[in-house]
Amino acid sequence: MSIRHTVKIVSMVDNADELILSALSKNSRQDIKEIRDFLRDHGYELREEEIKSKITKLEEDHVITGYTVSVDTKKLKRRTIRIALVTFKMSQHLPSRLEGLKKYLVDAPFVLFSGRTRGRYDWICIQSFLTETMADEESDNFGNLFGDIIQTYEVYDFMPMKDPAFHVLTHTHGEYREFVNEWTPPFLGR
Numbered sequence: 001m002s003i004r005h006t007v008k009i010v011s012m013v014d015n016a017d018e019l020i021l022s023a024l025s026k027n028s029r030q031d032i033k034e035i036r037d038f039l040r041d042h043g044y045e046l047r048e049e050e051i052k053s054k055i056t057k058l059e060e061d062h063v064i065t066g067y068t069v070s071v072d073t074k075k076l077k078r079r080t081i082r083i084a085l086v087t088f089k090m091s092q093h094l095p096s097r098l099e100g101l102k103k104y105l106v107d108a109p110f111v112l113f114s115g116r117t118r119g120r121y122d123w124i125c126i127q128s129f130l131t132e133t134m135a136d137e138e139s140d141n142f143g144n145l146f147g148d149i150i151q152t153y154e155v156y157d158f159m160p161m162k163d164p165a166f167h168v169l170t171h172t173h174g175e176y177r178e179f180v181n182e183w184t185p186p187f188l189g190r
Contacts, residue, residue: 016044017063018172020054024064025170042174079128080135081112081158084142086123089151097149104145110138132157 016039023030023038032048039046046054058064088094105114105125114125129135139155 015172016046017054017058018170019044020051021058021063021170022172022175024055042172079130080132081160082127082129082135082139083156083158084123084125084127084139085121085152085154085156086125086150087120087152088122088149091149094149097146101146101149110134126158 019039019042020035023035032051035051036046036048039051055064088098101123105111108127110127110129112126112128114123116122117124127135127138129138135155135157139153143150143153
């Protein structure tokens with residue numbers, strides 16, 4: 001188990017800040033020397049004091065908002081990951097009922113991500129449960145609580161091939177390019 005920084009992206013001062021966030025999101029307990037080497041590999045020559053100062057500024061600006069634990073989920077009992085796809089009925093009560101729905105999903109300890117969407121569905125919610133029985137109970141509960149505003153409610157159980165990672169929220173343009181160049185076949189000319 002390691003302690004990790006929780007990262008909230010607001011606005012970056014510069015590319016070095018983005019690289020520092022990227023490095024910390026991979027392992028927030030790494031030594032400043034490792035971060036310095038990571039920055040150097042990306043063309044930035046910063047002294048350790050400058051890096052510490054940048055991290056402090058990111059904390060003061062609430063870009064880095066706290067600490068959390070990263071758990072190797074492969075060593076835990078498998079969870080049921082459920083994706084709920086919802087479309088709403090149009091009604092005069094929808095705006096006020098959506099406020100209740102938002103509060104419910106923000107407060108729910110089993111919700112990983114939830115939010116309004118554009119497209120075929122109005123709302124997508126990704127949830128994690130200890131058992132499939134709990135997931136089914138919640139689907140029933142959700143329908144009973146919000147059925148008056150739901151037109152369609154589809155649920156799918158999801159078997160992730162990759163554990164969620166904070167790094168995905170903070171990868172840099174350079175890391176993206178490096179990945180694409182590695183995986184793009186030569187005949188595409190990239």
